[in-house]
Amino acid sequence: MTDVEGPSPTRKLRADGERNRLRLIKAAKRVFAEKGASASLDQIARDAELGIGTLYRHFPTRDALVEAVYRQETEALLSGAAQLSRELEPVSALREWLRIFVEYLASKQGMSEALKTLIGGTETLYGESSAKVRGALDTLVTAAVETGEIRMHMEPLDLLRAIAGVANLSPAQNWKRSAVLMVDVLLDGLRTEARRADLERS
Amino acid sequence: MTDVEGPSPTRKLRADGERNRLRLIKAAKRVFAEKGASASLDQIARDAELGIGTLYRHFPTRDALVEAVYRQETEALLSGAAQLSRELEPVSALREWLRIFVEYLASKQGMSEALKTLIGGTETLYGESSAKVRGALDTLVTAAVETGEIRMHMEPLDLLRAIAGVANLSPAQNWKRSAVLMVDVLLDGLRTEARRADLERS
DNA sequence: TAATATGCGGAGGTATCCTCCGTTTTCAAG
DNA sequence: CTTGAAAACGGAGGATACCTCCGCATATTA
Numbered sequence: 520m521t522d523v524e525g526p527s528p529t530r531k532l533r534a535d536g537e538r539n540r541l542r543l544i545k546a547a548k549r550v551f552a553e554k555g556a557s558a559s560l561d562q563i564a565r566d567a568e569l570g571i572g573t574l575y576r577h578f579p580t581r582d583a584l585v586e587a588v589y590r591q592e593t594e595a596l597l598s599g600a601a602q603l604s605r606e607l608e609p610v611s612a613l614r615e616w617l618r619i620f621v622e623y624l625a626s627k628q629g630m631s632e633a634l635k636t637l638i639g640g641t642e643t644l645y646g647e648s649s650a651k652v653r654g655a656l657d658t659l660v661t662a663a664v665e666t667g668e669i670r671m672h673m674e675p676l677d678l679l680r681a682i683a684g685v686a687n688l689s690p691a692q693n694w695k696r697s698a699v700l701m702v703d704v705l706l707d708g709l710r711t712e713a714r715r716a717d718l719e720r721s
Numbered sequence: 722m723t724d725v726e727g728p729s730p731t732r733k734l735r736a737d738g739e740r741n742r743l744r745l746i747k748a749a750k751r752v753f754a755e756k757g758a759s760a761s762l763d764q765i766a767r768d769a770e771l772g773i774g775t776l777y778r779h780f781p782t783r784d785a786l787v788e789a790v791y792r793q794e795t796e797a798l799l800s801g802a803a804q805l806s807r808e809l810e811p812v813s814a815l816r817e818w819l820r821i822f823v824e825y826l827a828s829k830q831g832m833s834e835a836l837k838t839l840i841g842g843t844e845t846l847y848g849e850s851s852a853k854v855r856g857a858l859d860t861l862v863t864a865a866v867e868t869g870e871i872r873m874h875m876e877p878l879d880l881l882r883a884i885a886g887v888a889n890l891s892p893a894q895n896w897k898r899s900a901v902l903m904v905d906v907l908l909d910g911l912r913t914e915a916r917r918a919d920l921e922r923s
Numbered sequence: 924t925a926a927t928a929t930g931c932g933g934a935g936g937t938a939t940c941c942t943c944c945g946t947t948t949t950c951a952a953g
Numbered sequence: 954c955t956t957g958a959a960a961a962c963g964g965a966g967g968a969t970a971c972c973t974c975c976g977c978a979t980a981t982t983a
Contacts, residue, residue, distance in 0.1 A: 532960095532961095533948085533949060533950080533959090533960055533961065534949070534950090535948070535949070535960090535961065535962085536949095536960070536961060536962095539961080539962085559938075559939055559940085560939080560940075560941090561938085561939065561940080562939095564963095569962080569963080570962060570963030570964055571940090571941085571963075571964065572941090572942085572943085572944095572961090572962065572963055572964065573961075573962055573963070575940095575941065575942080576961075576962085579941095581940095672902065673899055673902045673903070673906070674891075674893075674899060676891075677887050677891070677899050677902075677903060680886045680887045680889075680890040680891060681883035681884070681886045681887050681903055681907075682883070682886070683886050683890060684882045684883045684884070684885050684886015684887065684889070684890070685879050685882045685883050685886065687882075687886070688882040688885060688886070689878075689879070689882060691876075697875055697876060697879050700874065700875045700879075701875070701879060701883055703910070704875070704907060704910035704911060705883075705906060705907070705910055706910070707909070707910040707911075708905070708906035708907055708908070708909040708910030708911075709906060709910075734929095734930095735928090735929055735930065735979085735980060735981075736980070736981090737929090737930065737931085737979070737980070738929075738930055738931095738980095741930080741931085761969075761970055761971085762970080762971075762972090763969080763970065763971080764970090766932095771931080771932080772931060772932030772933055773932075773933070773971090773972080774930095774931065774932055774933065774972090774973085774974085774975095775930075775931055775932070777971095777972065777973080778930075778931085781972095783971095
């Protein structure tokens, strides 16, 4: 009952722990880039010159590791959202952000499983990145909808899913072009819906 | 050099061979449905009560097996295309076919890798199904474009990719609804582009 | 029925995943 | 500085998967 403090939810990591955590992320980044998303965790541990047990303690699942690897880039994605909504009118901000999202996808080539984790869940997924991305997207979408220029009768994440589909399933080199075109088609499609709704209402 | 005949490209399979081939496909269908795309091939062989060697002889790669499993449904998809383009005007035919495609995806839940194989390649992929699907899509798209109602400034397969993205990356139960909405958004997006092009030209 | 082409089966080598637990290191209280 | 417990390390090892290889069994044909 005295429960003096209760170890803080994120207690300070021991120095060596933190060091090795970083080593692992760095190694993972290297190895994933080199061998693709299915690189073996054993390999990563070896590359980091750490035991496999250490890897598993820090990152209980493959996805946990992957998320850590890309958290930094995700932050960029998020800060981009804030800035755009300050500088552009809502629909343009959304459009630009989706383009940034395409760039973001570029750094995840072939890691479709990881993406699934990020984009996939309404679920109780462990990753906070997922929630943040969803939050940023929702903000942009809401603002854009409020202008009356577009309508969003689907889950906003579906936009990302469609774009990711184009990016991921495409073997071609110019998938990025395709994905950007897709951004415009999606926004035009949503705009048309809105106009039609207006017409029907009158 | 006498080269009397050269075994015909598809020589008649021995009776037991054909029988076991079917057993394997059936087992694979079962197991994939139950365990998802990453079900083990050992497991499938066990389920079919056949040796693993037999499985590998008939299907040298995982994808070969998967393709065999779904070839039947793919045929349905293809015949659907023919019928629709006979019965509906082009844009509607395309729309309906994309909706059928959504249904088709339902039978592939979680098999994103298999899908990648099917939808992915401009490449020299072994599968003929891939080429046929692309062919059907191209036909529908071309007809629709010729009406002037829509424009297709992207690779037609990108439509399927976007839809598959929504279907695959969505964990929710109502992904099918999302995917169907996406069909309409895409077509409206393409229609809008065409109108805009018309306006700009005048 | 005999010969042979075809198909079958599964042992086994390699690789990955993940757990478990004895050993080592850190860190701060005394 | 000493010391001891909490924290972290490391990697052996069991389970499972992939895929190959080749001796054995069976279907087919003459």
